[in-house]
Amino acid sequence: MSESVIASQRGIDVAALQRVHFDRDAPLLEVDDLHVEFHTRDGTAKAVNGVSFTLHEGETLGILGESGCGKSVTAQAIMGILDIPPARVAGGKILFRGVDLQKMEEKTRRHIRANKIAMIFQDALSALNPVFTVGWQLGEIYRKHTEASRSQAKAKAVELLDLVGIPAAKERVNSFPHQFSGGMRQRVMIAMALALEPDIIIADEPTTALDVTVQAQVMKLLSDLQQDYRMGLILITHDMAVMADVADKICVMYAGNAVEQADVHQIYSRPAHPYSKGLLESIPRVDMKGQELAAIKGLPPVLVDPPPGCPFHPRCTFARERCQEEKPELYDVPGDRRSACFFWEEVISS
Amino acid sequence: MTDPHSLEGILSKGEPGGSEPGPAAKERSRSLTADAIYELVRNPVFWVAGTLVVIVLTMAVVPGLWANQDPNVSAECDIQLAQRSPSWDRPFGYTTQGCSMWGAVVYGTRNSVFVAIAGTAAIAVIAITLGVIAGFYGRWIDSVLSRITDIFFGLPFILGAIILLTILTTRTVWTISAVITVFLWPQMTRIMRGATIATKQRDFVDAARAVGASNFRIIRKHIIPNSLAPVIVIGTINLGQLIAIESTLTFLGIGFQPPTVSWGLLIQAGAGPALGGTTHLLWIPCAFVVIATLSFILLGDVLRDALDPRMR
Amino acid sequence: MGRYLIRRLLQFIPVLLGALFLLHYMTVVGIQISGDPVRALFGDNPPPESVLAAMRADYGLDNPCLDRRFDPCVAMFVERLGQYATGDFGIDLRQGRPITEHLGERFPTTMRLALIAVVFETVLGIALGVLAGLRKDRFVDNLVRASTVLLIAFPVFIIGTLIQVYVGVKLGNWIRGQDSMPDWFGQMFTVTYSADYPWLSLILPGLVLGAFSLAAIARLTRTSVIENLRADYVRTAKAKGMPGTRVVGVHTLRNSLIPVVTYIGFDIGNLMAGAVVTEGIFGVPGIGQFVFQGTQNKDAGIVVGTVTILVLVYLIFNLVVDLLYAVLDPRIRYD
Numbered sequence: 001m002s003e004s005v006i007a008s009q010r011g012i013d014v015a016a017l018q019r020v021h022f023d024r025d026a027p028l029l030e031v032d033d034l035h036v037e038f039h040t041r042d043g044t045a046k047a048v049n050g051v052s053f054t055l056h057e058g059e060t061l062g063i064l065g066e067s068g069c070g071k072s073v074t075a076q077a078i079m080g081i082l083d084i085p086p087a088r089v090a091g092g093k094i095l096f097r098g099v100d101l102q103k104m105e106e107k108t109r110r111h112i113r114a115n116k117i118a119m120i121f122q123d124a125l126s127a128l129n130p131v132f133t134v135g136w137q138l139g140e141i142y143r144k145h146t147e148a149s150r151s152q153a154k155a156k157a158v159e160l161l162d163l164v165g166i167p168a169a170k171e172r173v174n175s176f177p178h179q180f181s182g183g184m185r186q187r188v189m190i191a192m193a194l195a196l197e198p199d200i201i202i203a204d205e206p207t208t209a210l211d212v213t214v215q216a217q218v219m220k221l222l223s224d225l226q227q228d229y230r231m232g233l234i235l236i237t238h239d240m241a242v243m244a245d246v247a248d249k250i251c252v253m254y255a256g257n258a259v260e261q262a263d264v265h266q267i268y269s270r271p272a273h274p275y276s277k278g279l280l281e282s283i284p285r286v287d288m289k290g291q292e293l294a295a296i297k298g299l300p301p302v303l304v305d306p307p308p309g310c311p312f313h314p315r316c317t318f319a320r321e322r323c324q325e326e327k328p329e330l331y332d333v334p335g336d337r338r339s340a341c342f343f344w345e346e347v348i349s350s
Numbered sequence: 351m352t353d354p355h356s357l358e359g360i361l362s363k364g365e366p367g368g369s370e371p372g373p374a375a376k377e378r379s380r381s382l383t384a385d386a387i388y389e390l391v392r393n394p395v396f397w398v399a400g401t402l403v404v405i406v407l408t409m410a411v412v413p414g415l416w417a418n419q420d421p422n423v424s425a426e427c428d429i430q431l432a433q434r435s436p437s438w439d440r441p442f443g444y445t446t447q448g449c450s451m452w453g454a455v456v457y458g459t460r461n462s463v464f465v466a467i468a469g470t471a472a473i474a475v476i477a478i479t480l481g482v483i484a485g486f487y488g489r490w491i492d493s494v495l496s497r498i499t500d501i502f503f504g505l506p507f508i509l510g511a512i513i514l515l516t517i518l519t520t521r522t523v524w525t526i527s528a529v530i531t532v533f534l535w536p537q538m539t540r541i542m543r544g545a546t547i548a549t550k551q552r553d554f555v556d557a558a559r560a561v562g563a564s565n566f567r568i569i570r571k572h573i574i575p576n577s578l579a580p581v582i583v584i585g586t587i588n589l590g591q592l593i594a595i596e597s598t599l600t601f602l603g604i605g606f607q608p609p610t611v612s613w614g615l616l617i618q619a620g621a622g623p624a625l626g627g628t629t630h631l632l633w634i635p636c637a638f639v640v641i642a643t644l645s646f647i648l649l650g651d652v653l654r655d656a657l658d659p660r661m662r
Numbered sequence: 663m664g665r666y667l668i669r670r671l672l673q674f675i676p677v678l679l680g681a682l683f684l685l686h687y688m689t690v691v692g693i694q695i696s697g698d699p700v701r702a703l704f705g706d707n708p709p710p711e712s713v714l715a716a717m718r719a720d721y722g723l724d725n726p727c728l729d730r731r732f733d734p735c736v737a738m739f740v741e742r743l744g745q746y747a748t749g750d751f752g753i754d755l756r757q758g759r760p761i762t763e764h765l766g767e768r769f770p771t772t773m774r775l776a777l778i779a780v781v782f783e784t785v786l787g788i789a790l791g792v793l794a795g796l797r798k799d800r801f802v803d804n805l806v807r808a809s810t811v812l813l814i815a816f817p818v819f820i821i822g823t824l825i826q827v828y829v830g831v832k833l834g835n836w837i838r839g840q841d842s843m844p845d846w847f848g849q850m851f852t853v854t855y856s857a858d859y860p861w862l863s864l865i866l867p868g869l870v871l872g873a874f875s876l877a878a879i880a881r882l883t884r885t886s887v888i889e890n891l892r893a894d895y896v897r898t899a900k901a902k903g904m905p906g907t908r909v910v911g912v913h914t915l916r917n918s919l920i921p922v923v924t925y926i927g928f929d930i931g932n933l934m935a936g937a938v939v940t941e942g943i944f945g946v947p948g949i950g951q952f953v954f955q956g957t958q959n960k961d962a963g964i965v966v967g968t969v970t971i972l973v974l975v976y977l978i979f980n981l982v983v984d985l986l987y988a989v990l991d992p993r994i995r996y997d
Binding site for chain 2: 702
Binding site: 123 | 993
């Protein structure tokens with residue numbers, strides 16, 4: 001659908017979005033040196049500490065890391081749904097088609113959500129409102145972003161449920177979230193994200209709460225739809241297997257920092273950062289049966305009080321004295337990749 | 351969800367953890383009790399409420415420490431002085447009986463506080479016993495007890511107490527405490543049952559069972575210590591609530607009877623004259639009831655904040 | 663919904679019978695311990711024993727089981743249930759009029775008082791709770807929290823007597839003394855009920871009656887709003903690009919009001935007990951004052967009969983609230 005058609009359908013409510021000049025040649029999404037802080041009783045926690053990446057049409061970017069590493073915070077900062085306070089975007093730019101979302105007025109930015117960038121959450125049971133029917137929750141998007149009437153919105157909701165493969169969509173549209181199975185609920189979440197055919201979908205751990213077989217179905221649905229609509233997908237997960245299947249390129253995060261960025265094959269074959277290497281070695285493999293599973297020792301640092309130097313050094317097997325004093329920047333590594341390790345050459349060749 | 355059916359539920363803040371991101375919270379190595387004490391001593395509300403509670407309790411136990419005009423001794427009262435307003439040497443004025451108002455409220459503390467303590471203690475004993483039995487053994491015992499508590503919840507407390515106390519002709523601290531206990535045991539029992547069920551499902555109970563601990567030992571060593579925090583909190587809040595309830599019943603004419611001295615009776619006696627302008631007869635005993643009630647409620651509130659690990 | 667309804671009705675019957683039995687047992691044990699209420703009625707100047715015996719027979723108090731301590735008198739209970747079913751809740755011991763007749767006369771006044779209290783406590787309580795919840799830890803929130811704890815520590819009878827003296831008499835007399843003030847305005851600050859102003863003179867007692875619940879509702883709403891604002895579905899609503907007013911007004915509030923509705927059902931019990939005190943203090947000729955007078959005069963007929971009816975009303979009201987709860991929360995309805 002062309003920009004002008006969409007705008008004419010939506011009337012004054014969305015006129016603000018129509019006036020924004022998106023640069024169609026610019027990348028879909030550019031995140032540049034993003035910093036997010038949380039004010040807590042114990043001090044300021046730097047949850048995201050200078051993350052940058054670019055996302056193009058039809059591309060899947062995976063963000064990988066342990067819980068609490070700043071993946072979800074990054075996603076929420078892009079969506080503009082952080083709780084402010086205690087959170088605060090302390091620096092950096094988020095550009096959608098060349099337009100800085102941070103500088104946009106809230107009434108315009110809210111139309112970016114759902115229209116341009118949509119989000120899928122981890123636990124669909126708690127992410128869907130328990131007291132409204134799924135049809136109502138889907139229809140709400142049409143009613144508040146377009147001029148659709150209640151009945152039009154409901155018809156659209158049925159179409160959407162059909163699209164994501166929910167059987168008997170016409171009846172199910174009147175059901176409440178708790179009446180669906182986990183997998184079906186996650187499909188409803190996907191339908192919700194797709195409603196206005198956004199350019200980018202951010203999926204935050206979309207399959208973590210599901211059974212393994214259902215996981216595969218939901219991931220397949222998501223990546224099929226992504227291909228059909230040529231959307232950019234940001235997939236946030238700690239599941240290395242899901243990541244290997246779906247992602248084109250990967251950004252590995254540790255304690256709020258991007259520690260390695262590379263093509264999916266490069267990371268899985270030859271990681272350039274000790275943390276990525278550690279993550280890979282902790283996947284159980286059939287050909288290594290009987291051997292002890294390697295685990296990364298220790299715990300991630302406390303964000304209000306990070307260690308000096310490289311944040312990973314207390315857990316790193318490659319760590320030297322330099323790592324305790326100096327924080328490594330993201331070094332360019334041959335093959336269009338980056339690693340935040342002084343000794344990346346050593347890590348690759350090990 | 352918070353339980354709207356008890357004062358404790360109404361007071362609860364229901365905001366576990368605050369809004370900080372998980373990993374940012376500092377690791378705490380202190381034990382739970384040490385942590386609770388640490389939280390308490392830093393809280394000014396604890397000191398204010400705690401001091402007031404200590405004052406109220408000492409007034410109840412040794413009123414002579416605070417006042418030397420015992421209204422029960424007729425020589426201390428002079429009907430000529432009845433209703434006299436506060437002055438420099440008698441800043442609280444005189445009661446309708448011509449006794450020192452300060453002496454009357456101080457000596458009246460004992461009855462109000464005694465009912466609160468006796469009632470709360472009895473409720474706690476019943477609640478811990480029945481709550482643990484229902485929660486631990488479950489099955490039909492639990493069903494029967496739950497139905498019985500449902501029935502008691504079907505009776506608004508004051509209305510039930512009104513019936514019983516209207517018919518009972520002897521009303522002493524014992525009968526009033528007993529009536530309060532009869533109607534208020536189900537609240538705490540229900541909470542104790544919930545706490546027991548929650549503790550029972552914890553891993554250390556399975557571990558204890560695995561090494562062959564008897565049911566009685568599990569209850570004594572694990573269930574009760576781990577369920578005690580809510581009982582302490584609710585018990586403290588209950589003390590405040592019972593002081594208010596006792597004075598209400600007395601005001602209605604079905605609690606303490608003259609010539610006993612109690613806060614409720616002083617208010618009842620002072621309400622009429624206060625309309626005519628001698629307001630000290632009303633507001634002084636009222637202030638005592640409110641301050642005592644408030645102190646216990648606030649103390650319970652800060653105790654909950656300190657004892658409940660979910661709040662951090 | 664149908665199954666929930668049936669289950670709830672089935673649970674209602676044992677609770678109803680249980681509560682009625684409990685009331686009966688309380689009465690019976692009280693009589694077994696203290697002696698019969700007819701005797702108590704006359705204090706130190708009892709009429710001849712023959713008159714007393716006749717009265718006992720009239721009120722069904724001559725049953726021998728009343729002499730056996732802690733005997734539940736089941737036969738008497740069954741007989742009473744039969745009387746309740748025909749609408750017979752006994753008579754007062756002094757005039758001998760049916761309790762239901764008294765209550766019929768007094769009902770409209772109490773209804774007006776309760777209406778004022780409920781409107782006051784829910785409207786202001788929810789508004790304050792939402793305001794405090796949205797401004798958590800700011801000035802408004804601290805103010806609401808502090809003032810509600812203070813209000814909870816004030817028993818109704820203390821608020822009532824203090825308001826009567828300081829607002830009704832002191833402020834009220836001043837207002838009524840001002841020539842510039844219209845007459846009806848002074849009636850809002852009245853010391854006692856006045857039949858000429860059936861609504862205005864109930865405003866002050868109504869506020870007193872609703873004060874405790876106002877504090878409770880404000881606190882419950884606040885807690886609930888804070889909990890729900892943190893809920894994942896509120897974040898989803900933001901991610902869907904819903905305007906801030908809708909995120910709060912529709913997605914947060916709708917869920918936050920569920921516990922408040924259940925509280926209001928429970929609160930009817932508070933209001934009934936509070937009405938006894940409030941109507942007693944302000945001389946409001948309602949059902950509460952009737953019970954108040956019953957307790958003052960030791961008229962067991964009034965107290966037992968009226969309280970029984972009030973408990974029935976309370977139980978039925980709670981049943982209705984539970985059904986309303988199911989309407990509001992689909993998770994209950996479909997489980």
